[in-house]
Amino acid sequence: MSKDSLCIQQKDCAGCPKATEGILIHRHMLRGQHIPKDKCTQNCMLFIIKGELLVNSDEYPGTTLHDKQFILQAIGSKHEALALTDTEYIVFWFNELPLLCEDRYREIIDQAEAPLAYTPLVMDHRLLNLVTDMAAYLDEPVPPCNKFINLKCQELVYLITNYYPLPQLKSFFHPISSYTESFHYFVMQNYTKVKNVEEFAHLGGYTTTTFRRLFRNFYGIPVYEWILEKKREGILEDLQHSKLRITEICNRYGFDSLSHLAHFCKDSFGDTPRALRKKAANGEKIGKITD
Incomplete structure (x- = not known):
């Protein structure tokens, strides 16, 4: 997506960290705030912490995301959003996933297949705790260093790829391959x-x-x-x-x-x-x- 998409029009776009690998961004949207449709220029995962966000994309047409739900949008895909309520979320931008277990991911991606309809996944207690902790870290006066962020990104991917059933993951990761x-x-x-x-x-x-x-x-x-x-x-x-x-x-x-x-x-x-x-x-x- 362009600089005015999920990053909500950062004022210092030249210094926007989104263009680098493994970036986590904590954002708030006010009710009624709209993100225009644009094409993703990186892969991203979107984790809803609080609120309701109406998403419109090729995979998730007219889908309302509720708290604890998350989706994946692949590089090149179109995506727009409208906050139905005040909404808090984490966006994880990446070119390639930071993997701790490549064999597990290869097993998933080799069997990836498009479902009849894409369905958001729900954060279990492990993933929810990690996402909310990351939001708190990102809000600190002195943000955590890149090495710490990269470790958290690895943990995030590990929890998703190893604690969810293979049939769900085959559909979830299909947009990346397609x-x-x-x-x-x-x-x-x-x-x-x-x-x-x-x-x-x-x-x-x-x-x-x-x-x-x-x-x-x-x-x-x-x-x-x-x-x-x-x-x-x-x-x-x-x-x-x-x-x-x-x-x-x-x-x-x-x-x-x-x-x-x-x-x-x-x-x-x-x-x-x-x-x-x-x-x-x-x-x-x-x-x-x-x-």
């Missing part, structure tokens, strides 16, 4: 069709800012760098192993002109496309210029 697969599929199917990041974002129905953040969290590098690298790999492959004409390669990778492609190849590989293809035909090794 959105991961769908976003990756969208990227791989469309990166050759776009000329810039703005086109890429628009094609997927994202704002440019949201798409950049989502992509970086998913792939670990800026989207523009990733696109350039994929174009370099594809162009080299086509020059060496395909019979595509240079004009076809130019169009395939979204270049405006042959001269633009030539400049790109000179900068990336040290020569023009025709010269590179000739070198490859003569058995010479062609590749990226190294720093």
Whole structure:
């Protein structure tokens, strides 16, 4: 989600900790306060401590969350909320879960399946005690250090993955696998069709800012760098192993002109496309210029 979603419009957005791993945020919403629909740029779990929160998302359409209930929203999914009463909750943002027991999580995720209808889970006494304690820690004048927060995140995930029945967990964690697969599929199917990041974002129905953040969290590098690298790999492959004409390669990778492609190849590989293809035909090794 964007900076004005579940974090309720932090004033110091440049210093917002949400972009880092394993972040816990304690928030209050007043009755009637609304969070507009946006796409999550990280995975998140939402734990209701007090109140009623009306959630609308692909998994939880028109679902009212009550105290002690919690849900998972995956990276890329859309989510909005409306406080039906004054509401207190914890949000846990993460790219990858901090696991103490990887075997148990792998057992869950390998069997993940979509239910007929997603149902919020209810915090048992162990999980509720941990969540309420974390809220108190986060409200202290001097917030706890990152190492302490990371330990609490590990404990949180351990309690969920080890103290709930496998059938419930298979449904609960399904959004992570489904959105991961769908976003990756969208990227791989469309990166050759776009000329810039703005086109890429628009094609997927994202704002440019949201798409950049989502992509970086998913792939670990800026989207523009990733696109350039994929174009370099594809162009080299086509020059060496395909019979595509240079004009076809130019169009395939979204270049405006042959001269633009030539400049790109000179900068990336040290020569023009025709010269590179000739070198490859003569058995010479062609590749990226190294720093």
